[in-house]
Amino acid sequence: MCGRYALTISPEELEEILGIMGLDDFPARYNIAPTQPILVVVSDGPGEKGSNLPDRRALLVRWGFTPGWVKDPKSFPLLINARSETAIGKASFRAAMRHRRVLVPASGFYEWHRPTKNSQEKAQPYWIRPRHGGVVAFAGLMETWSSADGSEVDTGAILTTAANAAISPIHDRMPVVIRPEDFSRWLDCKTQEPRDVADLMQPVEDDFFEAIPVSDKVNKVANMGADLQDRATIERPPPLADKPKPDDGQLSLF
Template sequence: MCGRYTLTASPEEVRELFSYIEQSNFPPRYNIAPTQPIALVKNEHGQRHFALARWGFVPSWVKDPASFTLLINARAETLLEKPSFKAAIKHRRCLIPANGFYEWQRAVSAKQPYYISAANNQPLAFAGLWETWSHPEGGDIDTAAMITVEANEDMAPIHHRMPALLEPHQFDAWLDTGTVMAREAVTFLKPAPKGVLSFTPVSTRVNSASHDDEGLIREVELTEPKKPEPKPAKPPRKKKTGTDDGQLDLF
């Protein structure tokens, strides 16, 4: 699962990589959390477009989003079967620009967050899905989910899942829902190759979505977990049935 990520590249850098037609403008974000607006890139009428959507996918057939489970991730292995995603993988695929993401490794007494980013410091492209939910009384809201795959060899010691990353040469095919069928598109969704990501232990300040600053991605020193001190040995019990010489012990 991926529940927090960053987008710190400038609007110009993001537009250059994803080649959408809009002149977008957005601030750097260091702790993007579920239910917040996220940037995405989609294909409409043969052109790439920048858009915003709520992070938390809501299928169009849902009657009451408040009673529906918040879907921030979609497992690549089940996209073609899950009712929530079957339509979106066929018709509404997108790219989610990012610079990195956070994941928590379970330690002895607490979870240690790591910031995972490209080893070459370039922006990343997460594979995603989007959907428009229409309120019965009027009003639409675009929602999105990030697709995850099994962790690669580098990621596995921290967590068993990771976002599906796409390369620029795959962008057109992934976004082209008109000619690239869903069964072909899901073959792009694989764990990242070994060595393409870097892993940085960071402060637990990232645990709170209210924190959103550059300090969140700075490396912290890992401390060795303290080993429990051995308990002192208990003194031997006095024998109550008798002494070594066979005499009864009155005390």
Template structure:
């Protein structure tokens, strides 16, 4: 699963990296401890619309947008359940009523500097969860596959959602290599070569090119990752700073991982 991640880069830098237009309008700041229900950055690609709202089928525009993390299906009566839908399983999202429409034409990328996952210790340490932070060694952004949706209440007497609500979820897949020692699920991380296909609003989830991207990350992607134990400070959403990403000293790690299973150079 993915329940916490870091998003540090400025939107202008993300726009360059993802070849997108920055439409975040200063609404997000660097966040070392992104948690569910927070506003996050998503990369979307849509057909631009004219003044009457008619889309131009011959043109697409890729942009950074601000969305809320926690998926609210378009048919939901209220947005309260969004906090429970921060993740969707890549293996079944296309068939689930909540995600089916988004999988068809509202796929997005959710940039992250890295994500956190908690490993539950074994034996006498079974109550202890050691947090780990995973990111690309070269500092480039992770592109987590996601889905977004627009929700607007049928009745809004208090005018609480005058412009509706745009929410997103992170797709997860089976964890690979050493990552499976931490958790059996991980975010579906897409390499740059997959971005155009994933974001294409004219390709459905049934298209072979899109379906092929739902498999666990390749060995090449996994080998580019660095995985390190970090402080339990990240457990609290009230903590938010670069210290959350610092590697924990070996003597403080209760059950070190077998890092040679990562498939590349020792990431420690």
């Protein structure tokens, strides 16, 4: 799953990496939480004739996907994640998988290793970041929800997949990572149907991320400083997992 993440890269660096232009300045965010605005990247096509840059733009959406057919969002579950294995066939995500795939840039994400059911130990948070630094792009979906009075809210979710061998000792799910060479194919909803990009929704290589134990300050949304990512000392690391356990839920809030 992915229930908290961070984006601390500068707008200039993000423009270069994602092939977008005209980003407004924005602050580093060390503890992005559900229902908050998140930055996503969409594509409107191949770009102007004669230009080598794709026609991509960034916008803010509410983290918590609301399908267009929902009558009352207050009575609908908060869908912050979508399982990549089933999103193509799920009523909530089917249309977005076909027409509104996005990239969600991040500097990394947080995950919690939970002790066994009867254990008295607290959940241990980890800051999980690309081993070589920089920004990573998660696969995402967006939907614009319209109310009866005509107002609209752009909403989004992050796609997840089974955790790789490096992450599975902490949690059995992880965000889907889209590589830079696959950005255009993932964002191309005009010629690339969901089945054409299914191969992109796989766990990233085992050595892509590194997991750093951090303090439980990240548990509180009000804590937003860079110290959330400082390494913490833990007595016992999570045990190695033989294989990821199945996760039947579409959403998670820790």
